[in-house]
Amino acid sequence: MKPPRAGKSRLRGAVADAAHPGLVLALAEDTLAAAGEVADRILIVASDVDAVMRLRRPGVEIVAEQGAHGLNAALRQGEKRLRADDPDAVIGALQADLPALRADELAAAIAEAAGRRAFVADWEGTGTTLLLSAPGEALEPKFGPGSARAHRETGARALELAAPSLRRDVDSPADLAHARRIGLGARTAELLVQGRVA
Numbered sequence: 001m002k003p004p005r006a007g008k009s010r011l012r013g014a015v016a017d018a019a020h021p022g023l024v025l026a027l028a029e030d031t032l033a034a035a036g037e038v039a040d041r042i043l044i045v046a047s048d049v050d051a052v053m054r055l056r057r058p059g060v061e062i063v064a065e066q067g068a069h070g071l072n073a074a075l076r077q078g079e080k081r082l083r084a085d086d087p088d089a090v091i092g093a094l095q096a097d098l099p100a101l102r103a104d105e106l107a108a109a110i111a112e113a114a115g116r117r118a119f120v121a122d123w124e125g126t127g128t129t130l131l132l133s134a135p136g137e138a139l140e141p142k143f144g145p146g147s148a149r150a151h152r153e154t155g156a157r158a159l160e161l162a163a164p165s166l167r168r169d170v171d172s173p174a175d176l177a178h179a180r181r182i183g184l185g186a187r188t189a190e191l192l193v194q195g196r197v198a
């Protein structure tokens with residue numbers, strides 16, 4: 001995660017400016033609540049650890065990104081740390097902006113991958129919300145514009161399940177409105193109900 005005050009710039013305007021960092025953290029909290037029901041261990045690689053401390057909870061570790069080399073470097077850093085402790089694990093890179101995420105849909109994606117390197121494309125079909133490694137093998141994250149194609153071209157399997165809650169990443173105010181229709185997690189819903197919508 002980037003610092004919440006700087007990240008998700010395309011989402012600016014969905015809530016009053018002062019509430020933007022709180023919204024970014026709420027999206028992550030709802031993502032974590034669902035992911036925590038499925039993953040054995042969660043690691044957040046943060047550009048600014050202090051700015052995301054609110055996300056720390058049992059089962060969720062936060063580490064500082066080493067160097068400013070971008071999202072894929074941050075994910076590889078996290079991968080290395082997790083591998084050191086569990087060389088045979090399946091490692092997943094999950095976006096932190098999935099406020100409608102349901103644990104059952106995340107579990108179904110992992111089940112469909114069945115130990116193959118695989119990914120879930122975002123709602124639009126161009127980005128990626130989840131990338132899974134094969135057990136003990138490299139994650140090879142290729143996040144960024146057009147990442148669904150990049151993951152497919154590097155041999156990852158495109159998972160086919162519907163999983164709207166897992167595909168609905170929130171990049172823009174329109175995405176947030178869509179996530180609301182799918183069903184927001186408690187923290188994001190609460191923040192919007194508090195009337196802080198711009």
Ligand SMILES: Nc1nc2c(ncn2[C@@H]2O[C@H](COP(=O)(O)OP(=O)(O)OP(=O)(O)O)[C@@H](O)[C@H]2O)c(=O)[nH]1
Pocket residue numbers: 001002003006007008009010011045046047065068069070071074095096097171
């Ligand atoms: N640690 C770390 N996380 C990053 C970095 N770049 C992007 N991310 C995170 O990766 C996720 C996906 O990135 P985007 O959806 O493009 O988010 P973003 O860059 O904050 O959004 P925009 O400013 O709207 O482009 C977000 O949770 C970001 O915080 C990075 O360099 N380091």
Ligand SMILES: C[C@H](OP(=O)(O)O)C(=O)O
Pocket residue numbers: 071122126127128129142143144145146147148169171
């Ligand atoms: C990082 C990127 O996320 P987006 O900015 O498209 O949400 C991606 O899907 O690879």
